[in-house]
Amino acid sequence: MSERFILAIDQGTTSSRAILFDQAGTIRGVAQKEFPQYFPQDGWVLHDAMEIWESVQNVIAQVIVNQGIRVEQIAAIGITNQRETTVVWDRVTGEPVYFAIVWQSRQTADLCEELKAAGYSDVVRAKTGLLIDAYFSGTKVKWILDHVEGTRAKAEQGQLLFGTIDTWLLWKLSGEQVHITDYTNASRTLMFNIYDLQWDDDLLELLTVPRSMLPTVHSSSEIYAYTDPTLFFGAAIPISGIAGDQQAALFGQACFEPGMVKNTYGTGCFMLMNTGEQPVRSTHGLLTTIAWGISGKIEYALEGSIFVAGSAIQWLRDGLKMLTTAAESEAYAQRVDSTEGVYVVPAFVGLGTPYWDSEARGAVFGLTRGTQKEHFVRATVESIAYQTKDVLAVMEADSGISLKKLRVDGGAAANQFLMQFQSDLLGVPVERPLVLETTALGAAYLAGLAVGFWTDRMQISDNWMLDQTFLNTMDNEVRSRLYLGWQKAVFATRAFK
Numbered sequence: 001m002s003e004r005f006i007l008a009i010d011q012g013t014t015s016s017r018a019i020l021f022d023q024a025g026t027i028r029g030v031a032q033k034e035f036p037q038y039f040p041q042d043g044w045v046l047h048d049a050m051e052i053w054e055s056v057q058n059v060i061a062q063v064i065v066n067q068g069i070r071v072e073q074i075a076a077i078g079i080t081n082q083r084e085t086t087v088v089w090d091r092v093t094g095e096p097v098y099f100a101i102v103w104q105s106r107q108t109a110d111l112c113e114e115l116k117a118a119g120y121s122d123v124v125r126a127k128t129g130l131l132i133d134a135y136f137s138g139t140k141v142k143w144i145l146d147h148v149e150g151t152r153a154k155a156e157q158g159q160l161l162f163g164t165i166d167t168w169l170l171w172k173l174s175g176e177q178v179h180i181t182d183y184t185n186a187s188r189t190l191m192f193n194i195y196d197l198q199w200d201d202d203l204l205e206l207l208t209v210p211r212s213m214l215p216t217v218h219s220s221s222e223i224y225a226y227t228d229p230t231l232f233f234g235a236a237i238p239i240s241g242i243a244g245d246q247q248a249a250l251f252g253q254a255c256f257e258p259g260m261v262k263n264t265y266g267t268g269c270f271m272l273m274n275t276g277e278q279p280v281r282s283t284h285g286l287l288t289t290i291a292w293g294i295s296g297k298i299e300y301a302l303e304g305s306i307f308v309a310g311s312a313i314q315w316l317r318d319g320l321k322m323l324t325t326a327a328e329s330e331a332y333a334q335r336v337d338s339t340e341g342v343y344v345v346p347a348f349v350g351l352g353t354p355y356w357d358s359e360a361r362g363a364v365f366g367l368t369r370g371t372q373k374e375h376f377v378r379a380t381v382e383s384i385a386y387q388t389k390d391v392l393a394v395m396e397a398d399s400g401i402s403l404k405k406l407r408v409d410g411g412a413a414a415n416q417f418l419m420q421f422q423s424d425l426l427g428v429p430v431e432r433p434l435v436l437e438t439t440a441l442g443a444a445y446l447a448g449l450a451v452g453f454w455t456d457r458m459q460i461s462d463n464w465m466l467d468q469t470f471l472n473t474m475d476n477e478v479r480s481r482l483y484l485g486w487q488k489a490v491f492a493t494r495a496f497k
């Protein structure tokens with residue numbers, strides 16, 4: 001019999017990918033497609049949900065054709081997705097009623113300030129593990145119903161559906177039959193109680209979101225539906241794994257034991273620590289979130305969220321035209337020994353953990369007549385590592401665990417300079433696995449476990465393979481001095497409003 005594969009769909013903030021994995025967890029085919037980003041106003045970030053769906057169909061077809069496999073060789077499909085991004089669509093026409101409001105978008109910041117001023121922060125945190133912030137889906141749904149003509153009446157009549165991107169893709173892949181999400185994605189909506197595992201009526205009332213719009217919430221690993229045979233070469237393939245991309249990366253990195261941590265360097269940067277069956281409440285701006293729910297058991301994670309990481313490199317490339325590719329940032333950074341005191345704080349859409357400051361905007365400090373492009377690029381790359389240090393400090397404080405090593409992944413983890421600087425700044429080893437696409441791998445594992453392609457987590461842990469370890473080479477004194485400069489830069493950025 002011919003070899004079989006799991007197909008992972010990784011629907012990220014800037015691109016969609018379809019990746020074929022074999023049983024060893026090795027990548028056997030990749031197709032990727034970027035899609036347009038829309039920035040219509042300061043701090044707003046939108047996608048077109050139909051463009052996302054088209055990009056996903058495109059990469060699935062491409063990977064099948066390019067690898068020359070038959071669809072019957074795909075044992076199952078796993079979906080992983082940019083989280084929180086909100087789509088509202090008409091259940092009859094299947095058409096979105098508005099753009100997808102992206103997780104990064106600040107367009108509901110005012111509404112969040114109102115909710116905070118009215119004293120809802122504690123109740124929201126107690127139920128959802130989250131803070132009131134424009135990042136999460138709840139206020140985005142309300143924004144659509146409040147601003148897009150005719151939508152509230154339709155929603156109240158049960159005509160509209162809400163979904164994060166996993167739900168939207170499952171709906172489309174299943175031939176518009178199935179309206180389901182998983183625990184990890186539900187836990188990012190601001191409407192889901194992560195302790196009793198239900199949509200929360202009080203929060204729905206607060207956000208004026210009709211319950212009929214919401215998907216049913218399932219585990220992260222089970223057969224949810226089969227692909228519509230009219231879509232992909234006539235095949236009905238089981239779709240059997242769903243997780244938000246950061247939780248999928250935690251799974252793909254085989255961080256199965258409490259205390260294990262991974263950091264994913266993509267558009268944003270997200271550090272998650274597995275806390276096991278015990279949800280840990282943060283006092284420093286970390287989020288309590290569902291790591292996954294499998295076979296009736298929920299496991300939790302602590303998360304630090306950085307809104308702008310790899311996208312700062314895209315800004316250098318597309319906005320400032322300083323680079324032609326993101327990868328070039330490494331060579332520029334290495335061409336100088338330091339930034340000569342330049343700091344870039346890429347708070348383009350505010351700051352996440354631990355500051356949660358919606359109003360902050362990007363800033364540059366320490367420019368002199370001698371500042372060159374190399375210093376500027378290096379400072380931008382370094383900002384990703386500094387933000388990570390901010391997050392790690394509070395992660396250690398809240399969990400009581402001091403980090404022994406950090407597992408890394410995501411597109412920007414390919415940057416050798418960044419990884420070395422990260423290890424130097426944290427003072428701990430940084431471990432990069434052979435497969436950097438751990439987000440997709442995690443979704444593949446979740447899908448494969450549900451159909452018996454893999455048997456258990458032990459097999460998955462055995463598949464994890466090291467590519468490179470980066471060891472600290474920096475003096476304590478230098479580290480303290482550099483970090484103090486960063487802290488001053490953040491302070492000054494936040495003061496400028």
Ligand SMILES: Nc1ncnc2c1ncn2[C@@H]1O[C@H](COP(=O)(O)OP(=O)(O)O)[C@@H](O)[C@H]1O
Binds near residue numbers: 267309
């Ligand atoms: N070598 C590199 N150095 C720095 N940044 C990089 C490098 N390669 C990719 N990136 C950045 O990583 C991001 C892409 O990573 P990816 O994991 O695909 O993100 P996402 O899933 O959020 O779309 C982009 O923002 C890009 O600018």
Ligand SMILES: O=P(O)(O)OC[C@H](O)CO
Binds near residue numbers: 014
């Ligand atoms: O697209 P990424 O990989 O930056 O991930 C986005 C996150 O899921 C947002 O919460």
